[in-house]
Amino acid sequence: MKRTGAQILWEALIREGVSTVFGYPGGAILPAYDAMLEFPIKHVLVRHEQGATHMADGYARAGGGVGVAVATSGPGATNMVTGIATAMLDSSPIVCITGQVGSKLIGSDAFQETDITGVTLPITKHNYLVSRAQDVARAVKEAFYVAKSGRPGPVLLDITKDAQQASCEVEWDDSEVTLPGYRPDLRATQEVYQRAIDMINNAKRPIIFAGHGIMLSGAMEVVRALAERANIPVAMTLLGIGGFPASHPLNLGMMGMHGEAWVNSAIQEADLLLAFGMRFDDRVTGNLATYAQNAKKIHIDIDPAEFNKNVKVDVPLTGDLRHVLEEILPHVTEGDRSSWLKAIEAMKGDCAVRDIQNLPDSGHLYAAHVINDLWRVTDGDAIVVTDVGQHQMWEAQYYHHDQPRTLITSGGLGTMGFALPAAIGAKFACPDKEVWAVVGDGGFQMTQAELATIAQEQIKVNVAIINNGYLGMVRQWQEFFYDRRYAATPLLNPDFVKLAEAYGLSGMAVTKRAGVVPGVEAAREHAGAVILEFKVEQEDSVFPMVPAGADLDKMIRRPSPIVETAAD
Amino acid sequence: MRHTFAVHVEDTPGVLNRVASLFRRRAFNIESLTVGHTETAGVSRMTIVADTDDHGALRLEANLYKLVNVLRVDDITVRPSVQRDLAMIKVAATPETRTHVMQLVDVFRARVIDVAPDSVIIEATGPEDKIDGLVEVLRQYGVIEMVRTGCVAMARGPKIGGLGDGVERGTQVADEAPADDSNVSYSV
Ligand SMILES: Cc1cc2nc3c(=O)[nH]c(=O)nc-3n(C[C@H](O)[C@H](O)[C@H](O)COP(=O)(O)OP(=O)(O)OC[C@H]3O[C@@H](n4cnc5c(N)ncnc54)[C@H](O)[C@@H]3O)c2cc1C
Ligand SMILES: Cc1ncc(C[n+]2csc(CCOP(=O)(O)OP(=O)(O)O)c2C)c(N)n1
Numbered sequence: 001m002k003r004t005g006a007q008i009l010w011e012a013l014i015r016e017g018v019s020t021v022f023g024y025p026g027g028a029i030l031p032a033y034d035a036m037l038e039f040p041i042k043h044v045l046v047r048h049e050q051g052a053t054h055m056a057d058g059y060a061r062a063g064g065g066v067g068v069a070v071a072t073s074g075p076g077a078t079n080m081v082t083g084i085a086t087a088m089l090d091s092s093p094i095v096c097i098t099g100q101v102g103s104k105l106i107g108s109d110a111f112q113e114t115d116i117t118g119v120t121l122p123i124t125k126h127n128y129l130v131s132r133a134q135d136v137a138r139a140v141k142e143a144f145y146v147a148k149s150g151r152p153g154p155v156l157l158d159i160t161k162d163a164q165q166a167s168c169e170v171e172w173d174d175s176e177v178t179l180p181g182y183r184p185d186l187r188a189t190q191e192v193y194q195r196a197i198d199m200i201n202n203a204k205r206p207i208i209f210a211g212h213g214i215m216l217s218g219a220m221e222v223v224r225a226l227a228e229r230a231n232i233p234v235a236m237t238l239l240g241i242g243g244f245p246a247s248h249p250l251n252l253g254m255m256g257m258h259g260e261a262w263v264n265s266a267i268q269e270a271d272l273l274l275a276f277g278m279r280f281d282d283r284v285t286g287n288l289a290t291y292a293q294n295a296k297k298i299h300i301d302i303d304p305a306e307f308n309k310n311v312k313v314d315v316p317l318t319g320d321l322r323h324v325l326e327e328i329l330p331h332v333t334e335g336d337r338s339s340w341l342k343a344i345e346a347m348k349g350d351c352a353v354r355d356i357q358n359l360p361d362s363g364h365l366y367a368a369h370v371i372n373d374l375w376r377v378t379d380g381d382a383i384v385v386t387d388v389g390q391h392q393m394w395e396a397q398y399y400h401h402d403q404p405r406t407l408i409t410s411g412g413l414g415t416m417g418f419a420l421p422a423a424i425g426a427k428f429a430c431p432d433k434e435v436w437a438v439v440g441d442g443g444f445q446m447t448q449a450e451l452a453t454i455a456q457e458q459i460k461v462n463v464a465i466i467n468n469g470y471l472g473m474v475r476q477w478q479e480f481f482y483d484r485r486y487a488a489t490p491l492l493n494p495d496f497v498k499l500a501e502a503y504g505l506s507g508m509a510v511t512k513r514a515g516v517v518p519g520v521e522a523a524r525e526h527a528g529a530v531i532l533e534f535k536v537e538q539e540d541s542v543f544p545m546v547p548a549g550a551d552l553d554k555m556i557r558r559p560s561p562i563v564e565t566a567a568d
Numbered sequence: 569m570r571h572t573f574a575v576h577v578e579d580t581p582g583v584l585n586r587v588a589s590l591f592r593r594r595a596f597n598i599e600s601l602t603v604g605h606t607e608t609a610g611v612s613r614m615t616i617v618a619d620t621d622d623h624g625a626l627r628l629e630a631n632l633y634k635l636v637n638v639l640r641v642d643d644i645t646v647r648p649s650v651q652r653d654l655a656m657i658k659v660a661a662t663p664e665t666r667t668h669v670m671q672l673v674d675v676f677r678a679r680v681i682d683v684a685p686d687s688v689i690i691e692a693t694g695p696e697d698k699i700d701g702l703v704e705v706l707r708q709y710g711v712i713e714m715v716r717t718g719c720v721a722m723a724r725g726p727k728i729g730g731l732g733d734g735v736e737r738g739t740q741v742a743d744e745a746p747a748d749d750s751n752v753s754y755s756v
């Protein structure tokens with residue numbers, strides 16, 4: 001039987017296991033939308049195509065599958081660019097489908113024609129321009145395969161209108177995709193393994209670096225087994241949070257620019273770093289010339305282009321983290337590293353116990369308290385999706401994640417506006433989980449239109465707006481490095497409670513510390529989505545802080561420990 | 569330093585764009601890039617000369633392998649290889665100077681492929697420095713136009729290997745990583 005390209009598209013998506021897509025219609029994708037009604041597909045109508053891409057991204061990060069976003073040609077497609085770049089930098093598997101003008105019109109500056117494969121070439125893992133109905137099925141299959149295999153990433157499929165409309169016979173091909181130039185399955189040699197094993201067994205002061213690759217590879221258990229057997233403490237990157245339980249005695253906390261002071265100090269004293277699926281981002285290393293000079297480095301990564309990119313490594317091990325560690329684990333000897341663990345404990349001293357619950361209430365509301373209370377009230381079990389800025393760092397410091405894929409955040413691109421749509425995507429991937437968006441007053445306003453999506457879909461995503469009246473993280477840089485000249489960072493905000501109500505949602509403002517727990521509890525109990533606005537201290541800063549390019553252990557510390565937050 | 573890469577790619581639309589875009593995105597300078605068919609249908613071969621150090625060359629190779637349409641990358645800088653550039657040079661040549669020009673052409677084993685009343689077109693192939701030398705001596709007569717293909721290169725001896733045997737390739741590792749703050753982004 002003959003099928004149109006549009007019908008083939010949906011059937012091919014369903015064959016890839018797709019049940020939900022996030023999209024926005026328009027002329028060039030209309031044939032696909034029309035055909036969609038015949039298929040068991042849940043379509044979530046977004047309010048901006050950027051939102052669709054972040055939703056697909058949040059869906060992928062929360063559920064571990066591939067997220068799908070759909071848009072029309074021209075402005076629909078270009079609105080996707082930020083979301084695609086966000087997914088690219090954080091290795092998130094999404095497939096973006098755009099309509100394109102008819103193939104005969106390509107190159108003619110036709111109405112709503114944009115060369116979106118050209119535009120997205122450097123920010124996709126791969127992309128396709130499909131101009132014949134008979135190529136649709138294969139392109140979809142390849143797109144999913146490329147997006148999720150190896151180092152995951154975004155793939156864009158640009159399908160011309162005539163390719164959606166034309167009919168052809170389809171034969172479904174169930175064989176594995178093989179692409180001659182694409183090798184997601186690189187492996188290191190045995191000799192390299194042996195060097196790694198010897199180094200681990202001989203190390204006196206090792207630290208494991210838990211990166212995002214742990215989630216992407218599903219390596220939580222083997223990482224934990226290795227850490228426990230060899231008694232190696234574990235530090236996390238921002239995107240590695242959740243890859244190792246925060247409550248585990250070997251957990252040290254986050255490393256890097258806003259990481260824990262003792263973690264950064266320990267890194268500078270370590271004799272071995274075991275980098276597990278992390279890419280030594282410049283927010284992680286600080287000044288490279290002085291970075292971890294005493295340590296040998298073992299780097300396990302599925303993407304060999306990451307080796308020696310920023311940090312010179314002694315043993316690079318190419319491959320999927322879980323597979324590599326499963327080969328290494330049996331050869332790792334039980335280690336007694338108590339003196340190293342004690343030394344790190346001593347570095348903590350009395351600084352920065354992130355247990356801030358018992359500090360007296362001074363009448364001020366600090367974001368750290370809000371987030372810490374959110375953690376307590378949700379039993380640390382919610383999926384928290386953050387935006388970008390100070391609140392993002394406080395989330396990383398004060399919400400303790402024991403489970404993988406429970407912190408979803410834009411790390412590499414640092415995309416403001418990510419949280420609200422990504423939280424919606426996460427809720428669709430995990431409908432039974434409690435989902436919170438933790439977002440700044442600035443970033444919230446970048447994609448707040450997606451409140452309408454929440455309302456229309458009647459989903460329960462709670463939103464905690466950390467309202468400090470500033471583009472806080474930028475204000476902090478101005479305070480530290482620009483002489484407190486607050487150029488363009490104070491915000492005049494709308495009434496967020498009324499805004500929520502305008503969308504038919506519930507809004508609530510909290511101004512006192514005593515109001516936080518009741519507020520969060522009320523939001524949880526309410527049937528629909530609740531927008532909780534927390535009016536927090538305006539000029540609070542995130543500590544510690546390694547200024548960009550400074551030595552990792554030369555951190556700016558909280559000037560005089562104030563009682564309300566921990567003495568960072 | 570200059571590195572010469574032989575890059576086999578699938579002959580699909582946009583592949584040249586993908587490769588060129590990679591160089592730009594990763595901030596590598598292309599000195600020359602040529603592309604053409606190979607002995608295998610559907611496979612094109614590029615010769616790319618880039619100005620980079622050994623560390624950069626390894627990074628480039630690993631990044632080229634990340635392109636789905638790239639089949640095989642060989643840095644042939646370190647291997648014995650032959651490299652050729654082809655140039656066509658239009659030189660002013662009056663009846664008085666023509667013999668001088670012809671003599672130079674002979675010395676450089678180039679050829680005159682077209683003669684007009686007051687100019688000739690010279691075709692020359694050879695390593696780039698030979699062609700540079702020829703151009704240098706022709707300048708005094710007046711070089712009117714010149715076109716060069718850029719370098720094409722091939723390793724000597726047996727073929728380096730099949731297109732599919734690159735599974736462990738792209739994993740070599742440089743021993744130097746940059747140790748300055750050139751890669752720190754100072755953005756919020
Ligand atoms: C305001 C702000 C402040 C920040 N401050 C900090 C900070 O203080 N500390 C910090 O850590 N980060 C911080 N970040 C985040 C930082 O920019 C990076 O995004 C983060 O460090 C990247 O973590 P990662 O390397 O673990 O993950 P990714 O960037 O996602 O890298 C994952 C790595 O794992 C590899 N991989 C993928 N799949 C596999 C697999 N199956 N097997 C093996 N390897 C695999 C990939 O090839 C890649 O190399 C901040 C971001 C912002 C916006
Ligand atoms: C789209 C985008 N534009 C600009 C920035 C630069 N930036 C980083 S953090 C920040 C301030 C965020 O303010 P807000 O959302 O209120 O969060 P806060 O830091 O106050 O918690 C800005 C402007 C960015 N990361 N993303």
Ligand SMILES: [Mg+2]
Nearest residue numbers: 440441470472
């Ligand atoms: Mg703010």
